[in-house]
Amino acid sequence: MPLPVAVIAAVLAGAGLDLAYPELGWWPVAFVSVTVALWTLQGRSLPAAFLVSLAYGAAFYFTHLSWVSRYLGPIPWVALAGLESILFGAGGILITLAYRFAATTSRYRSVLVSAWVAGLWVLRETIMGNWPYGGFPWARTGLTLVDSPFSEAASWVGTTGLSFILVVICASALQALNTRRWQGWIPPVFVVLLTLLMPLFPTEQAGTFRVGWVQGNGPSGYFDTKSAGDILDAQEDASAPLVGPSMDLLVWPEGSVDADPLKDPAAAARLDRLVDNMGAPALVNAATTRDGKTYNTSMLWDGDGAIQLHDKANPVPFGEYVPDRWFYEALAPDLVGMIQREYTPGSNAPVMDVDGTRIGLAICFDVIYDDVIREGADAGAQLYVFQTNNADFRGTDENLQQLATARMRAIETGRTVVNVSTTGTSQIIGKDGTVLSEIPVDTAGARVTEVTLNDGTTPAVVLMPWIGPVLSVTSAVALLAAAFTKLRSRTAGATRRKRNN
Template identity: 70%
Template sequence: MVAPGARRALPLPVALTASVLAGASLDLAYPDLGWWPFAFLSVSVGLWTLVGRSLPTAFLVSGGFGAAFYLLHLSWVVTFLGPLPWLALAGLQSILFGAGGVLIALAYRLSRARGGVSELLIPVWVAGLWVLRETLMGAWPYGGFPWSRVGLTLVDSPFADTASWTGATGLSFLVVLVCASALDAALRRRWQSLVASVALLVAMYAVPLFPTESAGTLRLGWVQADGPSGYFDAKEPGDILDAHLRATEPLRGQDVDLLVWPEGSVDADPLNDWSAAARLEELVETSGTDLLLNAATTRGDETFNTSLLWTSRGAEQLYDKAHPVPFGEYVPDRWFYETLAPDLVGLIQREYTPGSTSPTMDTAGTRIGLAICFDVIYDDVIYAAAVSGAELYVLQTNNADFRGTDENLQQLAIARMRAIETGRTVANISTTGRSQIITKAGTVTSGLPENTTGARISEVALNSGTTPAVLLMPTLAPTLSAASILWFAAFPLARRLSPHSTPKDRRAS
């Protein structure tokens, strides 16, 4: 018997098929295609397949959505490490996504009271649970992988400016809230939900970019050397440094405030290798400007992925990557995984230590914020630089192992979203491409394509002031997540207090 106010679940074969198709279509909303309307369509269908479901079938259906999405979205992992890590990562993400679907299905099963404020808030609850799932997947295991938040799909949409107020997390919440409200209107023929969905879209369209203040400009010289920077590229020691020195030649003697090289631009430890240090000192002296570079550095028994600001006095400021990539830059629980895939794990010989230094540096009278490659997906790195007064972000990355894949484009979309969130120019400088200069509105003003050697000078805007998105970064996701969990306990009380609930409803709760 169907509970009052509930809707029958779609037949399992229909729901599973629809969920898989919805998951696959969500990948279309991300680069390289970037068809952002598919995010709304995909989320709406994915939620529909969970309405009225039992919890075991909800896990199956939502897991099918996750598998279809992550197998497509993360297919670039195959290029670097092969099919086993790809299947392992996509499989883990799918399981976690399926578990989140169980919570959403449970919320729908509990929403049985007819009318009342409590039932009108179900879309809010569902959107909060979606954020809870994204938050947990972005934090666990091994530091999480917050690569695919649904809010990131809107970077090319008319709603992108909203991110300066809500951040990517808030955009995820709003996208799902729009979809859940529209679904509620369609299934229950409730005009209030339809009005709420349309009103949200109008508000997201109308909100302007948060106005951070101008703090001047900086002449940035940046280099994409397109050297042998891939893990498996044929090279001799010093080849990568040679490639960057050659690519920088056109900038020597130019009016530049700061030179920037990408991640992995020096294939020696300049803190311990006198030859590499001497070549960097010569470049800085003849160029008359500081150089921001990146290399693997060793201090004591620990190795770090380090950005160094090289001046005429050497490396006076360092930033160590806060979030080394598990199974890419280190192997967690190596003893365990070596028993499963010794040859594969053996390829990853270097063990990077997470850094604890501030992701900021001061040069040419400017404070710059930093993030090294996948660091860009973690809010804590971006937030730490913003609250420390960063006026510009420089993101150094090495995409050489993912040439010709969507990884590069997906990361660039995240970088563009970071520009909008922080109200800062972002310089995303890559070893092999694509390198881009991104305005605070998320638009690209200069760039180099993949597999291209080039050096550019860009006069970039500096900005001050803190956006609401930055202020919300540490608190919004935990608040929405905690409220969604607490609502499971509060929902029975809300039903009892609802003026539309019957005595029978109250006893059933």
């Protein structure tokens, strides 16, 4: 493919990939987009491979992450999308090298090249999900399949495994198109059928649990006009209809208490009255200060106050804290100066015990980090509760993108998920990823729902810490081995020519 055509094709395919994610969720587009992305990298020089992948990455990330600019303007959006695009472009170089070695070295002319390319795609996603500043594993390709017939496979291989499978299918189909032989379609068809036949991994039901969940729709955005206590007022008002029905736990979203109840007696007294009226403990969230450090804290509150705490493990860089503040203040002092709080990462486990029931937790963007979900599962979580605040992204599809992750977590863990937001949307999600109940966006609402508890560990949870690194390292080692073999062949050829001369 000529380079100008490849760049145009990459831009179109990159922008098209966003259509596979919510809000639209046209998941088949992901297969077309990834196939075109791989096609544009074949036969490229390394600088051209970077350019083509950069074009694809920019078209995708600047579209997909446009919600970042909703309130803070273009600078954070350009910075985040630009960095992700550059990292994506660098990954394209590795894929081009794999195709080059596969084309010139007979031992790599096999279906294994598709797995090799898919592994390098996963390597790129793994690096972007861990670096810099903890990474941003927001838009892994496998998430596009949450509404597809392939979704149940996530209970076996996780989101990372779905990314690998998707790219294997696309790479195999591209090889079949290149060879123009019907036998070339056997590998992609086989992988498609195998994935479709993978059932939802069975986890054992261990009883039921009555959850009250409340979306207060208060003024919880960073720039919302509000006074102290307004958010707490909104949550209390929305919770009023739940007085009377029995429940095991009341759940409020992230930022639902706009005071530190560990230090503010008035806020603590209001929470005491809340749990007394509800007849159940409450899982609430607030910014807390302890030992001179600030945390984003979820608290299990009962008649004795905060009896269990969980602090957000991964505060958002440039949202909840500023890494290397001295450097970024020199670049954008007004913007960085708006971020006054410096949240400290939590070290307490993302799990709470509610009268013998283990509840796994993730606060807002922590839902995208595998280690948080895995730690809850290791601690025996029978149900997950995700508390979030999407108020700063009203009018965008950010909350729907986050919902896709929450739904995928339900499938991966084989657990019901309670996903509660300040302004929406909030859901009860079944272990198969189905939304069972929902409160619409920008709506105050409260419900009591009886949900299932589940025991048992899915293969996806077991593989979470391993599948990305193993696929990444294996593919990288294969690339280094191919490069070494190529270099040794060239050296041996040069030596023979010298002897002949």
